[in-house]
Amino acid sequence: MSGMRMRESGGADRYDRRAGDLGNSVELGHVNVTVPDQTRATAFYVSGLGLTRDPYLMTGVDNMWVNVGASSQFHLPAGRPQVLRGRTGLLLPDLAALLDRLAAARRWLDGTAFSFREGEGFVDVTCPWGNRLRCHRPDPARFGRRTLGMPYVRFDVPPGTAPGIARFYREILGMPGTLGEEEGAPAARVAAAADQWLVFRESDAPLAPFDGHHIQITLADFSGPHARLSARGLVTEESNEHQYRFTDIVDLDSGKVLFQVEHEVRSMRHPLFGRRLVNRNPALTNRNFVSGHEDWPPAMPPA
Template identity: 50%
Template sequence: MTHTPLPPLLSPCASPLVLLEHVNLTQPDQQLATLFYVVGLGFTRDPFLMVGLDNMWINVGRTQMHLPTRAPQRLRGRIGLTVPWLRQLPARLEPLRSALAHTEFELRTVDDTLELRCPWGNTFIVHAGAPQQTLPGIAYVEFDVPAGTAEGIARFYADGLGAPAEVWATQQGAPMALVKLANGQSLRFAETAAPLPPYDGHHIQVYLDGAEPAHRRVQALGLVRRDRGPGDWRFVDLVDPADGRLLYQLEHEMRDLAHPLYGRRLVNRNPGQAQAAYRPGEDELPAG
């Protein structure tokens, strides 16, 4: 059943999916990636891991963008971000237009959000953070999926991963599978009649509380590809549990809460700090 259009941001709920920790998109140029993610958006390159030229991790609050240095990948959809500095963002991004003029970079205001395209055409929808929010974050990832797949995708997440999943509607009225995470994040699968490009291998990473039952169910469907046990496994194919029909492809890197990277402290600089008006003690954003 299709409901009314979904609000842009959600509240915490009961779900075994605890955290959408990162989105992995390859990109060919770390200088351009630094201009967009660090200088423009105000995020922070992880100073401890992946500091070479073959990969870069960008800290976005308690979440990350992973950006291996290879031919660019394009997510078939949109990444929803929340930031405490939405009003300041256009002034920070506008000066980058000339340096990014030869790329697919775009910037426009849509209602009370900012819609961006990175230098390689990936779309970001940037929302204002909640009044007391001090850190940025990935709030949701919305994928374009073929017509007639939303209900089956919702069943896959509900039956396979045990997550709250239902069918709502996009702002345009198309069916959309909504998968809720415990912290208020969500995965969204919006039906479209437009042709979709072939899947190019980008992936997301999700932490599960009590991963063993989900691992067992997805394994029984024959979908687990890299299997290091319930604590670290991957799958790509989303199928309808009702008939086994392949609905969509998206690599999921699944980890349980015992994984050593879960809860790792991520450094987040204060993008408002400046040399000319330096304020001691305000280099890093508070984690509250």
């Protein structure tokens, strides 16, 4: 027994156990923006980015769900275009192949807001309707051992709001956050799941009016945040027994609205929680096809 205690004591010195804390949110499930043209959405998200349309759900012509790794999606229902006020971060396994696909997609996307630019270790991309994405190469030190996914959604927020936003998520939703800098500006970084974050970066740029887009998170403690949100009159939709929604992120002292983005909040009992998402290998074509290489593993192989 004494030897076991010694090993446990030594382990406590070696590890920062706080690094294993997750908080109340266990999933950053999807980003939802409406798009007016499903054909161009396919050209951008599937052919250009190399992502995978969900083969099981929303397979019609008025909505599409696009898989991004093991647990995240874009939801793209038909409608007036919505633009997230910030950008979505993606992990993609091969940025050189991404640049080739984006160049090939130009022929379908001429006359739109579509553009792309290569940076140092990333590619910035704008969708046909103005949504911004930053595509990163896999990096275990930054994003965990994943090759494909949605590591963060970053919002541009008014100056001076980051501390209040971090406090809102911490005290209302039980999602831990830190204050720091993002690209030279004050920012709040809120844990949304393992190796997934919501980032709120302060910006002096004029903020576009909120147009109704939403993100989806899943909470382990589903009822506690609901009670706290309801007490402040912030719940906007009682969807069903597994889901509710709210939009306003407020200062907890004054009640002033700091930022708006609709949150679709699910419980871990939601039927879609933990559903396996199909991810294809976008490098495989009818010309170079090899059986057994159709799927893309969203995690790195064992170390």
